[in-house]
Amino acid sequence: MGAENASLAFKLYCLTVMTLVAAAYTVALRYTRTTVSPGDLYFTTTAVCITEVIKLILSTAMLARESGSVRKLLGTLKEHLLGNPRELLKLSVPSLVYALQNNMAFVALSNLDAAVYQVTYQLKIPCTAVCMVIMLSHSLSKKQWFAICTLCVGVMLVRWKPVDTTKVQIEQNPFLGFMAIIVAVLCSGFAGVYFEKVLKSSNTSLWLKNIQMYLSGILITLIAVVVTDGNKVMEKGFFFGYTPWVCFVVFLASVGGLYTSVVVKYTDNIMKGFSAAAAIVLSTVASVILFGLHITTTFSSGAFLVCVSIYLYGLPNKDMSTLSQESAHTESQKKLITV
Numbered sequence: 001m002g003a004e005n006a007s008l009a010f011k012l013y014c015l016t017v018m019t020l021v022a023a024a025y026t027v028a029l030r031y032t033r034t035t036v037s038p039g040d041l042y043f044t045t046t047a048v049c050i051t052e053v054i055k056l057i058l059s060t061a062m063l064a065r066e067s068g069s070v071r072k073l074l075g076t077l078k079e080h081l082l083g084n085p086r087e088l089l090k091l092s093v094p095s096l097v098y099a100l101q102n103n104m105a106f107v108a109l110s111n112l113d114a115a116v117y118q119v120t121y122q123l124k125i126p127c128t129a130v131c132m133v134i135m136l137s138h139s140l141s142k143k144q145w146f147a148i149c150t151l152c153v154g155v156m157l158v159r160w161k162p163v164d165t166t167k168v169q170i171e172q173n174p175f176l177g178f179m180a181i182i183v184a185v186l187c188s189g190f191a192g193v194y195f196e197k198v199l200k201s202s203n204t205s206l207w208l209k210n211i212q213m214y215l216s217g218i219l220i221t222l223i224a225v226v227v228t229d230g231n232k233v234m235e236k237g238f239f240f241g242y243t244p245w246v247c248f249v250v251f252l253a254s255v256g257g258l259y260t261s262v263v264v265k266y267t268d269n270i271m272k273g274f275s276a277a278a279a280i281v282l283s284t285v286a287s288v289i290l291f292g293l294h295i296t297t298t299f300s301s302g303a304f305l306v307c308v309s310i311y312l313y314g315l316p317n318k319d320m321s322t323l324s325q326e327s328a329h330t331e332s333q334k335k336l337i338t339v
Contacts, residue, residue: 023282025252026114032245033110042231042241044106047250049221051131058215059325063207092216099220101187104180111177114287119306120155120181127189135193146312157302196264206265
């Protein structure tokens with residue numbers, strides 16, 4: 001089922017889930033990183049690694065359901081995993097980039113307010129647009145480029161006078177947070193377009209592609225655990241600092257990752273745009289309640305521009321050839337009426 005054949009109910013379902021997951025993940029992640037003392041913080045590298053494992057398990061379950069039997073599942077895995085190492089290597093590229101992106105998200109949300117992060121992170125849209133033009137040879141309309149420029153202005157307004165926050169128990173470094181966002185934005189744009197190119201260049205199952213990518217992701221994130229937090233993990237344990245809230249963050253990250261791949265295959269820019277805009281609003285409201293966020297007029301104006309730009313970017317372009325055909329058909333009808 002392609003995006004053009006997806007039912008309205010399915011699209012609304014994806015919109016609702018994507019919005020709730022994105023908003024809840026942002027707020028919950030910030031809560032786990034800013035409301036405890038630094039000595040009790042969990043290791044972000046282990047959280048990212050566990051997320052990859054859960055996504056692998058869920059994707060395997062979906063592939064099993066798609067295959068219809070355990071025998072067919074094992075045959076498919078043997079054929080495409082053991083018999084096609086080139087595909088594994090190809091999909092290790094987005095795995096590496098996504099792993100870096102996920103770690104940068106933890107760094108950013110440890111040093112920035114959730115609402116600022118959510119709005120600024122929308123810079124991934126122009127980054128993705130540029131990657132699509134370069135990697136997929138896509139052309140963008142003037143309206144879409146205008147939306148991208150509007151988005152950048154909105155983000156600048158948000159950053160012009162950062163919102164004031166309270167109830168944060170750890171020292172924050174806004175500069176480090178914004179540098180982390182820049183890296184995450186670049187990773188998001190490149191990895192998303194790369195995965196789309198790989199996904200749409202073959203007829204292989206979406207869940208099988210996910211499995212290939214997540215296998216590489218587990219290996220890469222394990223290396224990150226050893227290199228970054230190896231000594232601390234050996235001393236305190238792999239699950240040090242894990243609370244029910246941390247487990248909830250890992251769950252949301254896993255579900256969000258799966259829905260990202262589903263959105264690439266089944267949905268369109270309008271759905272993603274509305275989802276992102278709604279997530280901004282929800283996470284901002286949640287930040288006011290949970291973190292004592294004080295929203296300025298400048299921030300509100302910037303957030304509004306971001307939401308408008310996301311909506312404009314997602315609006316479908318009219319096919320000029322179709323318009324020409326409709327115009328010609330109308331003219332012929334007029335001639336017939338005249339005769």
